Amino acid sequence: MWELMVKGGWIMWPILACSIAAAILFLERAFHLHRAQIKQGDFLSGIYTIVNRGNMVEAVSICDQTPGPVAHIVRTGLLHADEQHEELKETITKAGLSEIPRLEKNLGGLLTLAQITPLLGLLGTVIGLLRVFLIMEQSAPLAEIGDLSAGIWQALITTATGLCIAIPSFAGYNFLLSRVEAITLDMDHAAGELYRFLVYERNGDGEQGNESA
Template sequence: MLELMVKGGWIMWPLLASSVTAAILFLERLFHLHRAQIKQDDFLSGIYTIVNRGNTAEAVSICDQTPGPVAHIIRTGLLHSDERPEELKQTITKAGLGEIPRLEKNLGGLLTVAQITPLLGLLGTVIGLVRIFMQMEQNAPLAEIGDLSGGIWQALLTTAVGLCISIPSFAGYNFLLSRVERITLNMEYAAEEVYHFLVYDRAPVGEEGHETL
């Protein structure tokens, strides 16, 4: 490995740094998105049951303890349930929009790595070709393959390594983006459900319990 790094020239070090960066960004987002995704139907059902018993404070506490944007949207709806329907809808919508940047955090960095590593590899290829022509000029007309091998190694290695980093980085970016889109759809569904529940379906205070919030 170290021998290949040496043959690839100094451009291999930025490529190595890019690969480490891509791995860190991907794993961090994967873990974050995994925690952010919950079984919203079961969660909503449990929240509805607790609220209909008149214990909104307990429902809010459960939302506080549950990670992810869906729980945050439901919590926002519960805390503003005394607002007029149109105001409540705007409040829930704003809460959902505020969660999207948190979901997409660091995805731009991963995409940047996927885009620049082929260019770094191409730069290494150009530098390698320059080395080849410099050796040919210095040793002409008796240039031998051994004199040119350094530039050839650099040209081939940097391109190959750049592509080997870029391809999985771009695949990882698209995979994470699909997870973000799925969670966003869950957020939209949860927002509509909690709004409908608070405006139309919630049991009147005192019917099944007493409001405690």
Template sequence: MWELMVKGGWIMWPILVCSVAAAILFLERVFHLHRAQIKQDDFLSGIYTIVNRGNTAEAVSICDQTPGPVAHIVRTGLLHSDEAPEELKQTIAKAGLGEIPRLEKNLGGLLTIAQISPLLGLMGTVIGLVKVFMAMEQAAPLAEIGDLSAGIWQALITTAFGIGIAIPSFAGYNFLLSRVETITLNMEYAAGEIYRFLVYDRVDGERTGDETL
């Protein structure tokens, strides 16, 4: 591997940096999104039960201890449950919008790496070909393959490494994007459910459906 790095020239170092950065960004997002995705139906069911017993503070505490945007949205709804229905809906919606940038954090960086890695490889190819023609010019008219091999090696290696980094980076980006979309749908579902519960289905006496009519 080190021999390939040397033959690829200095352009291999930014390509290597891109590969390390892509791995770090991908693993960090995978871990974050894994923690952010919970079994929302079980979570909501437990919150409903606790709130219906009149213990909203305990429900808020459970939300604080549960990671992910769904728990944060539910917590926001519980803390603002005394608001009018329309205000409550807007508050919950704002909380959901605020969670999206956190979910999408670093995805742009991973996509950028996927886009610039093949360009770095292309730059290495151009530099390698320049070396080939310079060697041909200097050794003309008796240029040998050994005079040209360094530039050819650099052209091939940088192209291969650039594409080799871009493919998994782009695949990782799309995988993470699909996870974000799934969690976003879960957030929308949880927002609608907690709003319906607080406005219409709550039975602890603090708010009932009759009060909203």
């Protein structure tokens, strides 16, 4: 491994730094998104049961103890449950929108690293080839393969290393993006269900309850 680093030249160090940074960003986001995704159906059912018992404070407390954007949206809705319907809907929507940047945090950085790394490898290739042609020019017509091998090694190693880092980085980015999209769908569903519950079903109140009275 060290031998390859040496043969690849100084450009291998920024490539290595990109690989470490990409790994850190991926692991941090994977852990965060794993905690953020909960079984929202079971969570909402439990909250509805507690609210219908008149224990709004307990329901809010459970939301505080539950990680993830769904719990935050539900908590916001419960705290504004007595607002007018349109105001409540707007409040829940804003709560959901505020969670999206938190979910997408550092994804742009991971994508940037995935894009930069192969370019660094390409730069190493260009530098290696320039090195080869410079030696050929200086040593012609007596240039030997041994004199050229260092530049050839650098050209090949940097490109290969850049691709080996960029490919899993792109894969990791798309995996995390799919997790964000799944959580966003959960948020949309939870927001709609919460609004319907607070407006139409809570303790038999709401427009439907008033119309049937």
